[in-house]
Amino acid sequence: PELSREILIKPEYFMWETLARKLSLYPPSICRLLDPKRGMNNARIRELVMPGFLKALERLEKDHVISISNGYVRISERYVDSFKGWRMRIPSLFRNVRDTILRHGIEFFPKMMSSLLEDYSAFASQSITELRLPSEIEDTKSFLFIPTSSGFVSLSEHRRISSFMDSFFEGRSSTVKVERLGGVLNSVYLITVMEDGKLKRRVAKVFKSWYNLKWLPIALWTLGSKEFAVLGKTRLEREYSINKLLLSNGIAVPRILHISPSEGILIQEYVEGESLTRIIKRICSSGGDDERLYSIINMVGEEIARIHGLNISLGDCKPENIKLAKDGRIFFLDLEQAERGGDQAWDIAEFLYYSGHYAFLSPLKVPRRITESFIDGYLKGGGRAENIKRVRSPRYIRAFSFFTPPHIIYVIANTCVKKVELG
Numbered sequence: 001p002e003l004s005r006e007i008l009i010k011p012e013y014f015m016w017e018t019l020a021r022k023l024s025l026y027p028p029s030i031c032r033l034l035d036p037k038r039g040m041n042n043a044r045i046r047e048l049v050m051p052g053f054l055k056a057l058e059r060l061e062k063d064h065v066i067s068i069s070n071g072y073v074r075i076s077e078r079y080v081d082s083f084k085g086w087r088m089r090i091p092s093l094f095r096n097v098r099d100t101i102l103r104h105g106i107e108f109f110p111k112m113m114s115s116l117l118e119d120y121s122a123f124a125s126q127s128i129t130e131l132r133l134p135s136e137i138e139d140t141k142s143f144l145f146i147p148t149s150s151g152f153v154s155l156s157e158h159r160r161i162s163s164f165m166d167s168f169f170e171g172r173s174s175t176v177k178v179e180r181l182g183g184v185l186n187s188v189y190l191i192t193v194m195e196d197g198k199l200k201r202r203v204a205k206v207f208k209s210w211y212n213l214k215w216l217p218i219a220l221w222t223l224g225s226k227e228f229a230v231l232g233k234t235r236l237e238r239e240y241s242i243n244k245l246l247l248s249n250g251i252a253v254p255r256i257l258h259i260s261p262s263e264g265i266l267i268q269e270y271v272e273g274e275s276l277t278r279i280i281k282r283i284c285s286s287g288g289d290d291e292r293l294y295s296i297i298n299m300v301g302e303e304i305a306r307i308h309g310l311n312i313s314l315g316d317c318k319p320e321n322i323k324l325a326k327d328g329r330i331f332f333l334d335l336e337q338a339e340r341g342g343d344q345a346w347d348i349a350e351f352l353y354y355s356g357h358y359a360f361l362s363p364l365k366v367p368r369r370i371t372e373s374f375i376d377g378y379l380k381g382g383g384r385a386e387n388i389k390r391v392r393s394p395r396y397i398r399a400f401s402f403f404t405p406p407h408i409i410y411v412i413a414n415t416c417v418k419k420v421e422l423g
Contacts, residue, residue, distance in 0.1 A: 003146070003236075003237040003240060003241060003261070004075055004080055005075070005077060005080050005241055006146055006147065006240065006241055006244055007074070007075070007144055007145070007146060007155070008072040008073070008074055008144075008145045008146070008147060008152065009072060009073040009074070009075075009143065009144055009145075010071070010072065010073070010143040010144075010145075011050075011053065011054060011057055011068075011071075011073055012046070012050065012143055013073075013140055013143035013144060014053050014056075014057070015045075015046070015049050015050055015053045016140045016143065017140045018053075019045075019049075020140055057073060064076055064078065064079075065079045066079070072145070139156050141154065141155040141156035142154055142155075142156040144156070146240070146259055146261070147244075148256045148257060148258055148259055149255040149256060149257055149269075150257045150258060153258060153259055153260070155261055155262070156262070176191065176192070176193050177191070177192040177193075178190070178191050178192075178204075179192070181203070187205065187206040187207070187208065188203060188204070188205050188206075189203070189204040189205075189206070190202075190203060190204075190270065191203070191204055191267075201269075201270035201272075202257065202267055202268065202269065202270055203254065203267070203268045203269070203270050204265065204266070204267050204268075205239070205265070205266045205267075205268070205336075206264060206265055207232035207233070207235050207236040207239070207264040207265070207266070207336070208232045208264050232264050233261075233264070235336035235337070236259075236261060236264055236266060236336070237261075238315075238335060238336055238337065238338055238339060239266060239334075239335045239336040239338075240256060240259055240266065242312060242335045242338040242339070242340075243256055243335050244256075245310065245312065246307065246310070246312070246332070246335075249306075249310055250306075251303065251306060251307060251310075251332065252303075252325065252329040252330060252331045252332070253331060253332055253333075253335065254268040254269045254270070254271050254331065254333060255268065255269045256268055257269060271323050271325055271331045271333065272325065272326050273323045273324050273325040273326050273331065274323065274324045275319070275320055275322070275323050275324075276296075276300065276319035276320070276322040276323065276324065277318075277319045277320045277358075279293055279296055279297075279319075279324065280297075280319055280355050280358050280359075280370065281358050283297075283359075283366060283369075283370065284358050284359045284361070284362040284366055285362075287362070287363065287366070294369055294370070294373040295373070296324055296330075297370055297373040297374050297377070298373045298374070298376055298377035298380075299330050299377060300322060300330055300351070300374065300377065301373070301374040301375060301376065301377025301378035301379075301380075301381065301383070302377035302378065302380050302381035303330045303332075303377075303381065304317070304347060304348070304351070304378060304381070304383070305377070305378045305379070305380070305381030305382050305383030306381050306382070307332070308344045308347070308383055308384070308387070309381070309382050309383075311340055311341060312338060312339070312340060312342070313338065313339060313341065313342030313343055313344045313346065313347055314332065314335070314337070314338050314347045315336075315337025315338050315339060315342060315346070315347070316334055316336070316337040316338075316350070317346075317347040317348075317350045317351045318350060318351070318354045319351065319354060319355055321333050321334040344384070344387045345386075345387045345388075345390035345391060345393070345396070346396065348374075348378070348387055348388060348390075348391050348416075349390075349391045349393075349396035349399075349400070350400070351374065352370070352371055352374060352391060352412050352416075353396070353397075353400035353404050353409060353412060354400065354404070355367070355370055356370075356400075356404045356405075356408040356409065356411075356412050357400075357403050357404040357405070357408070359408055360404075360405045360408060364407070364408075364411050367408050367411050367412055367415075368411050368412075368415050371411070371412050371415040371416060371419070372415060372419060375388055375415075375416065375419045375420070376419075385420045388416050388419070388420050389416065389417060389420050391412070391413060391416045392413035392414070392416055392417055397409055397413065
């Protein structure tokens with residue numbers, strides 16, 4: 001999953017997770033682990049078991065599977081990428097494992113039984129209080145962390161939006177207001193705080209599969225043209241990991257202040273500025289004579305080309321998900337459909353055809369100039385001309401023909417081809 005690229009892992013996680021899995025398979029084995037006669041406690045367990053895990057981690061680091069820095073383990077990009085298509089291999093993997101177990105299980109079973117019976121006998125003779133599990137085994141996720149601009153967040157943390165606000169504004173004189181953004185089907189909230197006479201804003205996104213029903217009809221509507229991520233967990237992972245990747249490469253995105261994967265909540269900074277939707281509407285209403293507005297579209301094309309140059313596709317590249325900040329930078333706000341690789345031509349088609357539906361009453365020169373300005377910026381930013389040419393593909397035209405008039409689609413599609421062919 002995308003989140004695995006960013007997770008920071010305490011080395012102790014591997015030891016406690018292994019012990020937890022062993023206990024889940026055969027609970028009586030806890031008697032051997034926590035035998036008071038042998039003076040076994042958490043510190044003693046670490047002393048006996050952890051050295052072997054540290055040696056294994058050193059070996060994995062030499063093999064470039066992981067990297068170790070500042071006491072944290074991080075999985076390498078190459079190793080994560082090696083798991084692409086892994087799900088397709090699961091059936092054959094399970095068959096191989098099953099055959100191996102059946103082939104060798106009978107040989108080892110008699111040797112295992114005496115040890116297992118000893119553990120079971122000790123387990124049955126002790127009380128529940130005597131067999132209390134270490135907290136590290138009960139919650140191994142406490143050793144897993146995700147970096148945010150506000151510090152590291154543990155995967156074991158369970159915090160709702162109200163809890164975040166209480167801690168973030170603790171001890172300050174403030175008035176908090178929470179309102180929904182983007183309509184009734186959206187799970188995005190604007191948190192507004194009046195603190196010492198100053199207005200501060202944060203954006204909270206809730207990623208729930210059942211909650212964000214907006215993606216179900218969209219996924220059906222674009223069937224055959226574009227595959228959207230619907231599961232909340234997948235969308236949260238994409239939003240977080242792609243945000244971090246773009247930010248590290250100089251692309252303007254909102255800083256992530258807090259994330260709670262268990263609750264499906266992500267808190268971001270609020271970007272002050274003007275939505276691209278509003279800018280395009282201004283172009284259409286002005287008759288298309290404001291060159292400054294077209295220069296903004298040019299900047300958007302250039303920034304999208306930079307993103308594509310990182311082998312990233314945005315997935316949901318509507319103008320409403322792009323904002324011109326007050327400092328003149330182009331921000332990309334909604335990354336829950338973004339992914340490594342993906343269909344870059346879809347990003348261009350969505351931006352242009354979606355922009356075109358605002359120009360249905362405007363002169364044809366307006367959608368033409370919007371398209372030309374975008375393409376000029378996209379090619380200037382190093383974007384591939386082939387992506388521009390693919391915009392006129394029937395699979396994209398079909399997806400947007402429901403709300404963009406045919407004559408506007410025709411102008412945009414032909415402008416893409418002519419602009420690339422004429423250079």
